[in-house]
Amino acid sequence: MAERRNAGPPARDRVLDAYETLLIEQGPGGATLDAVAASAEVSKGGLLYHFSSKESLVGGLLDRLRERSALDAERMRSDPDGAVAYYLRTSVPGGESPVGLTRTYLAALRIADGSAAGAPAREALAAVDADGLAALREEVGDPVLSWLVQLVGDGLYLRTLTGAPLTGEVSPEELHARLRQLIADRS
Amino acid sequence: MAERRNAGPPARDRVLDAYETLLIEQGPGGATLDAVAASAEVSKGGLLYHFSSKESLVGGLLDRLRERSALDAERMRSDPDGAVAYYLRTSVPGGESPVGLTRTYLAALRIADGSAAGAPAREALAAVDADGLAALREEVGDPVLSWLVQLVGDGLYLRTLTGAPLTGEVSPEELHARLRQLIADRS
């Protein structure tokens, strides 16, 4: 294998990281091949070596999303505090993100439009939701309550997307406490 | 006022409608001036007569968002079944949409990226959220619970955005019933 010119992770991963960042921070319009290449400190030719077209770049992002979703679901199931605690902990913007799912999810959301081009992204996102809901249901039993928990997490995601400051009056922790209490009462 | 050549609402509104539709269905990339004009059955010159630039088109959309948000908050407060019922009813994709807020909100979401260009959209969306939360709080009292209700509604919105089919196992109605029950227990 050839020695890498630039430091850090391999170029392919850096490209995907840069693509995610640009999608989140600038939207699809800002995530041009030139911008991605520059941000990843790779030439445009280099980018196109790893991803032969923009469609293939999208494909790479969605592969990463599926991969990380599987890893995340595994972590949910094996978390010492339970799946719900893990899910809520990782849904809040500033929170931990052990496998980087949140970032990738948010990036994929940006390219999931209603057109035919957005269909693969929508399907991948739907699969992530299904994975999460399944893991939640194993713990929560009550289907209505587990869906409710997931929707609250999604709502928190959406807030991240709009960049809303998560209004200070009620903290996410209080919200989580209430949710846990609801689950305890029902089970 | 001059007689209109095409049927239906005035050209200016048709342009805004078309812009919304294209943003939702194709994302920002599909909502070009040419595409918007074609979809509104207006010439490009005609579009630029009403909105002299793309920025001004965005401005028109955000004005409409603010306008509809105010109207929607008013309806929430005066709904015979209460603000919560109204909010949840209008958050579900297939549901009623008396003032078209949902469509406009979803469209604005598409242009609310993290860049400087997306800032006005983010601010307008944050204001809509604040309006809704305030109206909810007047009825629910408990701040944690009212935030929870709003986040569930937002989660439903996000599902619309990804085009996920709202999995059949639990219906939105069951979810709403549970939420109303939660509020009744607490108040």
Add this chain to the structure above:
DNA sequence: ATCTATATACCGTCCAGACGGTACAGTCCA
């Protein structure tokens, strides 16, 4: 040991087409 060949991992430039925007002459009612 050296020469040749092939593969990997990039770099930098060029181009056709699409995009936002301008300009302007003409048309259709009220």
Add this chain to the structure above:
DNA sequence: TGGACTGTACCGTCTGGACGGTATATAGAT
């Protein structure tokens, strides 16, 4: 007459993508 458009032509910029080139490593033949 003038407001509300239509239609066409055009321009500068940006974008995705094609392409040819370069540096390094490995493998096999001689």
